[in-house]
Amino acid sequence: MMKKTYKIASVLLVIALVLVGCAPSQTSSDSEGKLLVYTTIYPLYEFASQIGGSDTEVRLMVPAGSEPHDYEPSAKAVGAIENADIFIYNGSGMEPWVDSLLGSVSNDDLLIINATSTMDLLSIVETENDHEDGEEESDHHEGDTDPHVWLDPLRAVQMAEAIYDGMAAMDPERTQVFKKNYDELVDALKELDAAYEKALMNPSNANIVVGHAAFGYLTQRYHLNQIAIAGISPLEEPSAAQLGKIVDVVNELKINTVFYDALTSGKLSNVIATETGVAMVPLHPLGSVTQQDLDAGKTYFTIMYDNLEALKKAVQ
Numbered sequence: 001m002m003k004k005t006y007k008i009a010s011v012l013l014v015i016a017l018v019l020v021g022c023a024p025s026q027t028s029s030d031s032e033g034k035l036l037v038y039t040t041i042y043p044l045y046e047f048a049s050q051i052g053g054s055d056t057e058v059r060l061m062v063p064a065g066s067e068p069h070d071y072e073p074s075a076k077a078v079g080a081i082e083n084a085d086i087f088i089y090n091g092s093g094m095e096p097w098v099d100s101l102l103g104s105v106s107n108d109d110l111l112i113i114n115a116t117s118t119m120d121l122l123s124i125v126e127t128e129n130d131h132e133d134g135e136e137e138s139d140h141h142e143g144d145t146d147p148h149v150w151l152d153p154l155r156a157v158q159m160a161e162a163i164y165d166g167m168a169a170m171d172p173e174r175t176q177v178f179k180k181n182y183d184e185l186v187d188a189l190k191e192l193d194a195a196y197e198k199a200l201m202n203p204s205n206a207n208i209v210v211g212h213a214a215f216g217y218l219t220q221r222y223h224l225n226q227i228a229i230a231g232i233s234p235l236e237e238p239s240a241a242q243l244g245k246i247v248d249v250v251n252e253l254k255i256n257t258v259f260y261d262a263l264t265s266g267k268l269s270n271v272i273a274t275e276t277g278v279a280m281v282p283l284h285p286l287g288s289v290t291q292q293d294l295d296a297g298k299t300y301f302t303i304m305y306d307n308l309e310a311l312k313k314a315v316q
């Protein structure tokens with residue numbers, strides 16, 4: 001009698017151990033077996049959503065419409081990444097908080113993708129106003145790079161490639177689906193590049209005045225010249241003297257448009273437009289898109305084509 005009880009107990013113990021032993025290996029993805037992907041800024045979110053398709057759960061960390069250069073992750077965001085399969089960030093200085101975030105995450109199975117790690121990047125050129133009149137030093141230092149790669153459609157192709165490679169590595173069974181979605185995305189990006197190339201080929205005036213220095217890769221790709229009112233982040237505002245210099249440049253170069261960042265009130269652009277009498281027009285830096293715009297069906301692509309229409313008029 002005693003003996004039989006022992007035997008049943010040990011069988012139950014073995015079953016329990018087998019169940020416990022199996023559990024962790026099944027739950028790196030969520031219960032439906034979908035990849036759970038965290039992305040930092042909007043363009044990564046859209047590209048990852050498109051490549052992952054309906055079999056992947058993609059989440060955006062920088063909330064819709066909030067200033068991406070000013071974001072700090074909450075403790076809740078850190079906790080969420082503990083359960084993620086993939087974390088995708090822009091790199092190139094866009095998310096100065098990433099090292100400390102990842103330092104406090106203990107998810108050993110997390111695949112971390114820096115979307116610009118293999119990219120040819122532009123250095124930040126220090127402008128005169130960075131050190132003028134004993135102002136505070138900016139957060140940027142020599143050797144820092146411009147993070148706004150997504151505004152160049154061909155660098156966006158490289159971002160898509162980094163995302164695709166990561167998803168295929170983490171969920172090899174769905175590689176074919178990811179590849180098909182990735183190919184469609186790349187085709188759309190190449191079409192976008194061709195439209196920019198064609199429309200901006202022979203500008204009457206290649207100089208564009210923009211709200212903050214977000215358009216360095218775009219202007220490099222299409223042979224335009226960016227004159228930025230604020231620095232690499234909209235938080236780096238110019239001095240009064242620097243604004244005065246931009247007013248002079250607009251007059252001297254006969255520039256017909258002053259752009260402002262679509263997410264901001266554009267008060268500095270307004271100062272220049274008022275002084276010079278030229279048009280003030282929004283140009284979208286796309287680091288973040290408002291919920292209102294998303295609800296209205298706007299995407300990376302519709303906004304890039306809207307930007308192109310605005311640019312065409314400005315360089316005519």
Ligand SMILES: [Zn+2]
Pocket residue numbers: 069148212213214232233234285287
């Ligand atoms: Zn920016």
